[in-house]
Every structure is written in C-alpha cells, then in structure tokens.
Amino acid sequence: xxxxxRNFGAGPAALxxxxxxxxxxxxxxxxxxxxxxxxxxxxxxxxxxxxxxAMTNLRRLLEAGEEYEILFMTGGARTQFSLVAxxxxxxxxxxxxxxxxxxSELALDAGRRFGAVREIWTSAPHGHDRVPGDDExxxxxxxxxxxxxxxxxxxxxxxxxxxxxxxxxLVCDMSSDILSWPxxxxxxxxxxxxxxxxxxxxxxxxVVVRRDLLERSEPSLPETMSxxxxxxxxxxxxxxxxxxxxxxxxxxxxxxxxxxxxxxERRNREKAELLYAAxxxxxxxxxxxxxxxxxxxxxxxxxxxxxxxEASFLTGAAAEGLAALKGHRSVGGVRASIYNVAELEGVxxxxxxxxxxxxxxx
Amino acid sequence: xxxxxRNFGAGPAALxxxxxxxxxxxxxxxxxxxxxxxxxxxxxxxxxxxxxxAMTNLRRLLEAGEEYEILFMTGGARTQFSLVAxxxxxxxxxxxxxxxxxxSELALDAGRRFGAVREIWTSAPHGHDRVPGDDExxxxxxxxxxxxxxxxxxxxxxxxxxxxxxxxxLVCDMSSDILSWPxxxxxxxxxxxxxxxxxxxxxxxxVVVRRDLLERSEPSLPETMSxxxxxxxxxxxxxxxxxxxxxxxxxxxxxxxxxxxxxxERRNREKAELLYAAxxxxxxxxxxxxxxxxxxxxxxxxxxxxxxxEASFLTGAAAEGLAALKGHRSVGGVRASIYNVAELEGVxxxxxxxxxxxxxxx
Numbered sequence: 001x002x003x004x005x006r007n008f009g010a011g012p013a014a015l016x017x018x019x020x021x022x023x024x025x026x027x028x029x030x031x032x033x034x035x036x037x038x039x040x041x042x043x044x045x046x047x048x049x050x051x052x053x054a055m056t057n058l059r060r061l062l063e064a065g066e067e068y069e070i071l072f073m074t075g076g077a078r079t080q081f082s083l084v085a086x087x088x089x090x091x092x093x094x095x096x097x098x099x100x101x102x103x104s105e106l107a108l109d110a111g112r113r114f115g116a117v118r119e120i121w122t123s124a125p126h127g128h129d130r131v132p133g134d135d136e137x138x139x140x141x142x143x144x145x146x147x148x149x150x151x152x153x154x155x156x157x158x159x160x161x162x163x164x165x166x167x168x169x170l171v172c173d174m175s176s177d178i179l180s181w182p183x184x185x186x187x188x189x190x191x192x193x194x195x196x197x198x199x200x201x202x203x204x205x206x207v208v209v210r211r212d213l214l215e216r217s218e219p220s221l222p223e224t225m226s227x228x229x230x231x232x233x234x235x236x237x238x239x240x241x242x243x244x245x246x247x248x249x250x251x252x253x254x255x256x257x258x259x260x261x262x263x264x265e266r267r268n269r270e271k272a273e274l275l276y277a278a279x280x281x282x283x284x285x286x287x288x289x290x291x292x293x294x295x296x297x298x299x300x301x302x303x304x305x306x307x308x309x310e311a312s313f314l315t316g317a318a319a320e321g322l323a324a325l326k327g328h329r330s331v332g333g334v335r336a337s338i339y340n341v342a343e344l345e346g347v348x349x350x351x352x353x354x355x356x357x358x359x360x361x362x
Numbered sequence: 363x364x365x366x367x368r369n370f371g372a373g374p375a376a377l378x379x380x381x382x383x384x385x386x387x388x389x390x391x392x393x394x395x396x397x398x399x400x401x402x403x404x405x406x407x408x409x410x411x412x413x414x415x416a417m418t419n420l421r422r423l424l425e426a427g428e429e430y431e432i433l434f435m436t437g438g439a440r441t442q443f444s445l446v447a448x449x450x451x452x453x454x455x456x457x458x459x460x461x462x463x464x465x466s467e468l469a470l471d472a473g474r475r476f477g478a479v480r481e482i483w484t485s486a487p488h489g490h491d492r493v494p495g496d497d498e499x500x501x502x503x504x505x506x507x508x509x510x511x512x513x514x515x516x517x518x519x520x521x522x523x524x525x526x527x528x529x530x531x532l533v534c535d536m537s538s539d540i541l542s543w544p545x546x547x548x549x550x551x552x553x554x555x556x557x558x559x560x561x562x563x564x565x566x567x568x569v570v571v572r573r574d575l576l577e578r579s580e581p582s583l584p585e586t587m588s589x590x591x592x593x594x595x596x597x598x599x600x601x602x603x604x605x606x607x608x609x610x611x612x613x614x615x616x617x618x619x620x621x622x623x624x625x626x627e628r629r630n631r632e633k634a635e636l637l638y639a640a641x642x643x644x645x646x647x648x649x650x651x652x653x654x655x656x657x658x659x660x661x662x663x664x665x666x667x668x669x670x671x672e673a674s675f676l677t678g679a680a681a682e683g684l685a686a687l688k689g690h691r692s693v694g695g696v697r698a699s700i701y702n703v704a705e706l707e708g709v710x711x712x713x714x715x716x717x718x719x720x721x722x723x724x
Contacts, residue, residue: 003391003396004390004391004396004397005395005396005397007397007401009401009402009403009406010403011403011601012400012401012402012403012404012601012604013401014397014401015398015400015401017390020389020390020398020400021390023389024386024389024390027382027385027386027389028366028379028382028383028386029365029366032365033367034365034366034367034683034685035366035367035369035376035685036377036382038374038377038382038563038564038609039369039371039374039375039376039377040371040374041371041372041373041374041686042374042564043691044371044686074436074437074438074441074565074603075436075437075586075600076586076600076601077600078584078585078586078599078600079436079584079586079587079600081584082584082586082587110584113582113584194600194601196601196604201400201604201605202400202404202601202602202603202604202605203436203565203566203603203604203605203606204565220475222440222441222443222444222472222475223440224437224438224440224441224444225441225444237440238438238439238440238441238556239373239374239438239556239558239564240564241436241564241565241603241606242374242558242563242564242565243563243564243565243605243606244565244603244605247400247605321396323396323397324403324406329405
C-alpha cells in the first residue's frame with residue numbers, strides 16, 4: 001500500500017491494514033455462505049458467531065469478569081451521556097461529574113436533564129490543560145455514580161490512573177483510549193466507548209456494565225435504551241449494526257494476535273514519547289497544550305509560534321502524506337491523534353517532519 | 363458469482379451486487395484519499411460528499427419536497443417507536459395507532475410510555491391477515507399523529523395505498539417497503555425506516571420529517587434523539603454510522619441509474635406475481651397467510667399442509683441455493699422476502715421449485 005497516507009485524524013481513525021484486507025477479501029462471500037456479511041441475518045449462524053466473538057474478544061482484552069455485561073448499542077458516546085443518567089440516576093439520588101473538556105461538559109449537561117448532578121471538579125479555569133489528582137477530588141460516596149472522561153481528544157489530556165470514586169460506581173467515557181493501556185475493570189461501574197477510534201468502524205457503541213447496576217434500569221425505558229433490556233437479549237433486541245460489530249470482532253482479534261493490551265500500551269508509550277520529545281526538544285517552538293503529567297498518549301496537541309506557521313506546518317505535513325493533523329475546530333493548532341492502530345513508522349515520520357520544519361522555520 | 367445464493371432473508375437483506383463490488387474495490391483506498399472510507403473523518407470532504415449524496419439521492423427517489431428534512435439516525439425502527447412519541451406527542455395531545463402486526467403493536471406500546479395513545483383498528487382478531495380499508499378507519503383529526511406500518515414482514519400484508527389520516531400528520535414505519543413503489547410523500551408527517559431491507563447495510567435509520575413538525579421537539583430532548591436538533595446539524599450532531607450511510611449512498615445511486623422507484627415497482631410486481639401465482643395455482647397445497655387484497659409484495663408468507671412438508675420444503679430449497687426461507691420464529695411456515703434488490707431470476711427459480719415440490723409431494 002505505497003499510497004496509504006499516515007492518518008492522524010481524531011476519528012473515525014485508522015484501522016489495521018490486515019483487517020481492512022480481510023473485510024475486502026470476504027466482502028462478497030462471507031466464509032462460504034454465498035452472501036456478504038452485510039446481507040446475513042442477525043439471527044443466523046454466520047453473524048451470531050461474529051457477534052459472540054466480538055463480545056468474547058473484548059472481554060478478554062479488557063480482562064472483564066463475568067460480573068460485567070458487554071453491550072453493543074448505537075448513537076455514540078453522545079447518546080450514552082443521556083443513557084447513563086436514564087439508566088443509573090434513580091429518583092432521589094445524585095451523580096458527581098469531573099469535567100476535563102468538551103465531552104465531559106456535554107455529559108454533565110445531559111445528566112442534568114434527567115436528575116440531580118454535581119460538578120465536583122473542572123479544569124475549565126485553566127483551559128483544560130490537565131486532569132485532577134485524587135487529592136483534588138472528593139466524590140460523594142453515596143453518589144449514584146461518579147462520571148469522568150479518561151482521555152480528552154480536543155485538549156490532549158489523559159488520566160494515567162483510574163481515579164478514586166470513594167465507593168460510588170465509577171462511570172467512564174473511554175471512547176478515545178479504551179484498550180490503550182491495561183486497567184482494572186473491576187474498579188468501574190460502567191465503561192462506554194464509541195468504536196471509531198480504537199475498536200473498529202463507526203456505528204457501534206460498547207457499554208461494559210457491572211451486572212448489579214442493571215437493576216437500576218426502569219422497566220419503562222425503551223428496550224434499545226435500557227442497559228437491562230439490552231443485556232437480557234445479548235444486544236439483539238433488534239437488528240444490530242452488523243458491519244460495525246463485524247469490524248470490531250476483526251480489530252479485537254487482531255489485537256489478541258498481537259499480544260493484547262500490554263503490547264498495545266508498549267507501542268503507545270513509544271509513539272507518544274517520540275512526539276513529546278520533539279515538542280520538548282524544540283526550545284519552545286512547539287508548545288504542548290497539556291501539562292506534562294496529564295499528557296495524552298492518544299492525542300498530542302500543540303501550537304506553533306504563529307497561526308501562519310501552523311498553516312504552513314499542516315500544508316507541508318499533508319504534502320508528505322501526514323494527514324489530518326489540524327486541531328479541533330474549537331481550539332485550532334495541531335493535533336496528532338495516535339490511537340492504538342497508528343503505526344510507529346508514521347509517528348517517526350511525523351517526529352522527523354517536526355524537527356525538520358523547526359530547523360527550517362525556527 | 364456462481365456461488366452466490368438466492369437470499370430470501372427478511373433482513374438484513376441482499377444488496378445489489380455492483381454495490382458490493384464497488385465497496386470491495388474502494389475499501390482500502392477511497393477514491394484516491396489514501397485511506398478507507400471507514401477511516402475518514404465524518405467532517406472531512408470525502409465523507410461529507412457521501413453524506414450529502416445519500417440525502418440527495420434519497421430525496422430524489424422519494425420525490426420529497428424541500429418542506430421535508432431527511433435525517434440519518436441510529437437504533438433502528440425499534441428506537442423510532444419511542445422517538446416518534448418523544449418528539450411529536452406533546453403534552454395534552456393524543457396519538458392514534460393502526461395495528462396490523464407485531465411491529466405496529468410494539469410502536470403502540472412504546473407510544474403509551476410517553477403519552478396518550480389510542481388503538482383505532484387492529485387486525486389481531488383475524489390473525490393479522492389484512493390491512494384496513496379507509497372506510498374502517500376513523501382517526502381523530504386533532505390527533506398528534508396517526509401511526510401505521512406500511513408492510514408487515516411477519517404476516518406478509520401490505521398497504522397498497524396511503525391511508526387517509528383525516529388531517530392529522532401521518533406517521534409511517536416504512537422499514538420494509540420504502541422505495542418499493544411510488545407514493546406521495548406530501549401525505550406524510552414522518553416516514554421512518556431502518557436501512558437493512560431496502561436502503562443499504564444495517565446501522566442507519568432514515569427519518570423523513572415535515573419541517574413544521576420539528577417545532578414539537580422539546581429543547582430538553584437529547585440531541586441525538588431530537589428530530590429538530592438532528593435536522594439543525596444535518597445529522598452530524600456526532601459521528602454518524604459512516605459505513606452504513608456510505609452503503610445507502612451507493613444503493614440509492616444504483617436505483618437512480620436503474621430507473622428509480624417506478625422501475626423498482628415494476629420489478630416488484632412481476633416478482634410478487636410469480637410467487638402468488640404459484641400459491642394460487644397449487645389447489646390449496648400452498649396456503650397464503652394474507653388475504654388477496656392485502657398481499658405484500660415484499661414478504662410472501664405461506665404454509666404447507668404439514669410441518670413435516672414445510673421442513674422438507676426448506677431443506678430442499680436450501681439445497682438448490684434458495685436460502686433463508688423460514689418463516690418468522692413467531693409464526694413458522696415459509697416466508698420469501700423479495701425486497702427491491704431480490705433478483706427476478708432468483709424468484710423465478712423459487713416459483714419453479716414451488717411447482718416442482720408440489721408435483722412431487724402434493
């Protein structure tokens with residue numbers, strides 16, 4: 001694939017090339033069934049096997065115990081902002097939210113529409129440049145849940161630990177860093193994630209929910225919005241997003257064959273270090289947005305001395321096949337999204353381009 | 363594609379072979395972008411063009427005027443059962459429902475959770491064997507809306523006209539027969555349809571909504587559940603189901619090149635007539651479920667004299683590459699789903715098999 005660009009887009013993000021090749025190769029005839037997986041009944045044997053494999057692979061990669069249900073829903077994390085509250089924020093209870101960027105602000109705003117919420121910490125006053133330490137958080141142990149966003153794609157900050165929730169169920173939007181490092185799933189009540197950054201093609205949302213929390217879903221909730229109803233039917237209340245779950249099965253299979261989450265983390269550290277070294281060695285030419293202890297290994301965000309240099313940087317990078325580096329439209333600058341699938345070689349090329357661009361313009 | 367089976371599954375259903383081939387051919391490099399469409403940003407030029415094309419093609423095929431918005435949502439018709447009521451059933455109003463099978467029963471049940479509803483007609487007492495005539499319906503002209511299901515996949519009945527709603531906005535679940543015959547969209551308030559039978563791959567739900575009805579969506583609704591919010595952002599509130607919309611763009615482009623909905627209808631009539639002729643000429647060996655005037659051109663449902671013969675029929679058909687003919691698990695028997703994409707040649711083969719099977723077993 002000589003003409004394949006290095007894709008630093010924030011999502012939908014790059015997929016493993018062997019996965020794309022497999023999708024292509026079996027697109028017209030799925031494993032001898034005489035039809036495409038796109039044409040297969042969601043209740044037939046071909047798709048059922050994929051559906052179960054996707055759940056099993058994900059459970060293995062997350063090392064999630066049997067006390068957790070894995071759900072395949074739709075509507076993205078944005079829909080989960082509401083569904084978390086609709087399912088877990090029972091009458092008379094209150095939820096605590098930690099706000100570290102745009103997505104957690106939207107989650108808080110959605111929660112507010114369904115019940116009592118409290119913002120217990122926010123990085124807004126200092127431009128969302130870091131995540132809090134545990135000593136800065138005092139969640140209510142009786143909270144319905146404590147919600148946080150593990151990685152902030154726009155600002156490029158990330159938690160490198162699971163925060164303390166003081167005993168309340170921890171709920172995490174892990175859309176942008178799920179499977180990027182090994183973490184203890186048993187610390188969570190709910191993990192949710194849109195697939196399109198680290199899990200597979202857009203169109204499916206993964207929800208990992210501790211079984212005892214399913215009791216909170218009111219029976220009056222629509223089935224496709226109810227964690228309990230979706231769990232009871234193994235996410236087959238109705239036709240699921242077949243292709244996206246198929247893609248997720250292949251991506252998770254790929255990672256299992258590559259050594260699992262520990263190997264993913266090793267690669268992610270190496271990639272992120274290359275870019276942060278280019279920033280730190282630039283004598284202030286590249287100014288990283290995140291404070292060093294909160295730096296994301298998924299989204300490396302930085303500015304150049306002037307908007308003109310930023311524009312020139314983006315144009316020059318694109319000309320060398322380093323694509324989709326523009327910062328989020330709300331903050332500008334440069335953003336290199338280096339999710340699990342981003343290849344080391346491409347990140348090396350970007351680091352070299354950064355050094356070269358500075359030498360020419362610094 | 364010598365080994366391609368004739369797929370009579372009820373959905374996800376067959377896709378046009380040229381569409382599958384195009385998806386395959388451009389899967390690794392989408393039109394010179396150096397990446398897959400699966401890896402493209404939903405806000406970048408490559409995907410934006412697809413998104414707009416999908417909307418435009420659908421508008422052209424439906425001949426929907428500018429007073430209608432076309433939305434791309436997720437969660438299937440099952441989710442729309444709730445969203446229709448959440449968006450349109452304002453406080454103090456009441457909605458009328460016509461019940462002609464399992465899906466309209468579920469829509470009614472969902473509506474009941476959000477407001478006042480009334481069932482104005484049901485085919486349940488006679489086993490959902492037909493749809494009502496206009497003289498049997500007396501919808502309330504002040505109803506928030508009148509809801510019906512245009513084609514009933516399980517029982518094999520279908521409306522061959524747009525029913526009178528007495529002035530109230532008509533809301534239709536058209537999941538299983540959208541684009542199957544030309545109809546006057548201006549008669550409708552809302553049309554919704556999961557894509558996976560006639561529009562493209564599973565994972566996207568189309569909602570066609572008359573603009574003036576958007577005023578009813580409460581601002582407190584979550585954006586991904588609000589017709590008004592989705593319309594305001596051209597269905598890009600968050601990452602859409604990229605691949606499914608891409609597939610929909612290709613399928614609708616295919617139909618435009620084939621002559622549009624009038625040509626689809628011509629083919630559908632020809633296909634359905636072949637199978638109903640096999641039933642009607644069988645001297646009672648094949649017993650169609652639907653009354654003749656309500657027969658579906660999408661799902662042809664029938665029984666054989668004994669369950670043993672039905673099992674033998676299904677096995678024999680599968681051996682000849684006529685796949686997925688088993689009736690819905692709730693009713694049994696045989697169901698031939700012959701959506702827009704089903705090829706005439708395959709339907710001919712099925713009709714021939716029916717005649718042959720009867721000759722051998724009648």
